[in-house]
Amino acid sequence: MQKSFSIPDWVKSASVYEVNVRQYTTEGTFAAFEKHLPRLKEMSVTILWFMPITPISLKERLGSLGSYYAAADYKKINPEFGTMKEFTSLVKTAHNMGLKVIIDWVANHTGHDHVWVKEHPEYYKKDSHGNFFDSHGWNDVIDLDYSKEVLRKAMREAMKFWVEKCDIDGFRCDMAHLVPLDFWKSARTELSKLKKDLFWLAETEEVLYHLAFDAMYAWELLHTMESLWQGKAFIQTLDGVLKKYDSDFSENSIHLAFTSNHDENSHSGTEFERMGDAAAAFAVLTATWLNCMPMVYSGQELPNKKRLLFFDKDQIEWGQDFWRNDFYSALLHLHQNNPVLHTAKPENLVIRLKTSADNTVFAFARQNKKDQVIVLLNLSSIAQVSCKVHYENLKGRYKSAFSGLEFQLNEEDTFELRAWDYLVFERISEKLYKIPSSL
Numbered sequence: 001m002q003k004s005f006s007i008p009d010w011v012k013s014a015s016v017y018e019v020n021v022r023q024y025t026t027e028g029t030f031a032a033f034e035k036h037l038p039r040l041k042e043m044s045v046t047i048l049w050f051m052p053i054t055p056i057s058l059k060e061r062l063g064s065l066g067s068y069y070a071a072a073d074y075k076k077i078n079p080e081f082g083t084m085k086e087f088t089s090l091v092k093t094a095h096n097m098g099l100k101v102i103i104d105w106v107a108n109h110t111g112h113d114h115v116w117v118k119e120h121p122e123y124y125k126k127d128s129h130g131n132f133f134d135s136h137g138w139n140d141v142i143d144l145d146y147s148k149e150v151l152r153k154a155m156r157e158a159m160k161f162w163v164e165k166c167d168i169d170g171f172r173c174d175m176a177h178l179v180p181l182d183f184w185k186s187a188r189t190e191l192s193k194l195k196k197d198l199f200w201l202a203e204t205e206e207v208l209y210h211l212a213f214d215a216m217y218a219w220e221l222l223h224t225m226e227s228l229w230q231g232k233a234f235i236q237t238l239d240g241v242l243k244k245y246d247s248d249f250s251e252n253s254i255h256l257a258f259t260s261n262h263d264e265n266s267h268s269g270t271e272f273e274r275m276g277d278a279a280a281a282f283a284v285l286t287a288t289w290l291n292c293m294p295m296v297y298s299g300q301e302l303p304n305k306k307r308l309l310f311f312d313k314d315q316i317e318w319g320q321d322f323w324r325n326d327f328y329s330a331l332l333h334l335h336q337n338n339p340v341l342h343t344a345k346p347e348n349l350v351i352r353l354k355t356s357a358d359n360t361v362f363a364f365a366r367q368n369k370k371d372q373v374i375v376l377l378n379l380s381s382i383a384q385v386s387c388k389v390h391y392e393n394l395k396g397r398y399k400s401a402f403s404g405l406e407f408q409l410n411e412e413d414t415f416e417l418r419a420w421d422y423l424v425f426e427r428i429s430e431k432l433y434k435i436p437s438s439l
Contacts, residue, residue, distance in 0.1 A: 070111035124144055258295040288335070384416065393434065394409050
């Protein structure tokens with residue numbers, strides 16, 4: 001099926017950092033968060049995704065502060081975070097530093113006291129008794145009715161407001177598959193007239209939504225990684241999921257890959273609860289596999305080891321040493337700066353490498369005719385694994401992506417990995433690569 005939209009060039013080398021403004025600082029404001037921009041830029045973050053910044057409904061509010069995803073007005077700023085002027089200033093500062101800004105857009109539903117409830121009740125679905133309702137068991141929201149063209153027009157106008165007012169660079173669209181695909185196509189068509197290279201990210205794994213979006217979620221990969229650590233899945237399972245992703249619309253598909261986000265952290269647990277000592281190895285996979293765009297959630301660079309409350313104030317404890325900062329800096333720097341890892345480029349290939357320990361080691365090469373990155377992951381709790389790799393393009397001079405040390409590798413070489421360990425080598429010697437004939 002032919003895709004109608006092109007992925008912006010700036011997206012192809014990008015990574016995403018999800019910003020939870022409420023929990024980020026003591027103040028929980030845009031102004032306080034803005035002070036962290038130099039650090040995030042230094043960490044090689046390229047896209048800042050802000051969880052919903054609109055006011056939160058009071059009626060049926062959950063907890064003391066409510067869910068960001070129960071909007072009370074699509075064209076205003078949550079006063080908890082600051083003012084429209086302060087957000088616009090933050091976006092401008094981010095742009096001046098070379099960062100992009102996208103906002104979370106909740107199009108399927110609103111809070112119970114959204115301004116539209118009184119002004120335009122015809123925008124909403126109603127049950128047989130004429131009452132507003134939500135069809136998914138979320139008590140603090142009510143569903144919008146996309147069979148109404150007036151609602152569709154109003155939603156597009158609301159999205160256009162943020163591009164015109166604040167010069168944002170795109171949208172992360174909440175539960176995108178609950179909204180008809182043809183709406184997203186029309187929204188993208190209209191908004192591209194305001195700003196051509198907007199980035200569209202869908203929270204969905206419905207493959208057809210690639211027709212409107214640049215990137216979508218990699219939930220199945222996340223759950224497979226968790227199952228691998230728990231001993232409930234095998235490397236063959238991981239192979240199957242990744243092959244399926246690679247076939248989704250070929251180079252036109254990007255999958256947002258992550259080990260944590262706001263939902264997982266608050267409702268399912270931190271990455272350490274869900275994938276233990278394997279968290280770092282899986283983070284490496286999210287940044288190096290074909291057409292995967294890596295994402296880091298607020299505090300992972302510490303790392304944050306607590307579940308953040310979702311409906312109440314629960315600040316990230318930034319007083320700790322940032323012992324994961326160097327890890328994420330190296331990983332995101334590699335993804336951003338090595339062309340072979342850039343997404344949505346058909347010349348960039350992934351080649352699974354056979355090893356002498358294929359039941360425990362997941363190894364692959366990312367290559368094109370000029371660049372190569374070698375990745376080896378010990379996806380087991382075995383304390384010490386020795387594996388031999390034979391690959392015709394392996395021979396050459398490499399640099400470790402994390403230590404910076406240089407190595408000479410041979411066409412056949414042996415590697416040692418500790419439990420849940422990872423090795424990433426970036427080719428630095430000159431060579432024009434032979435593309436395997438089987439590809």
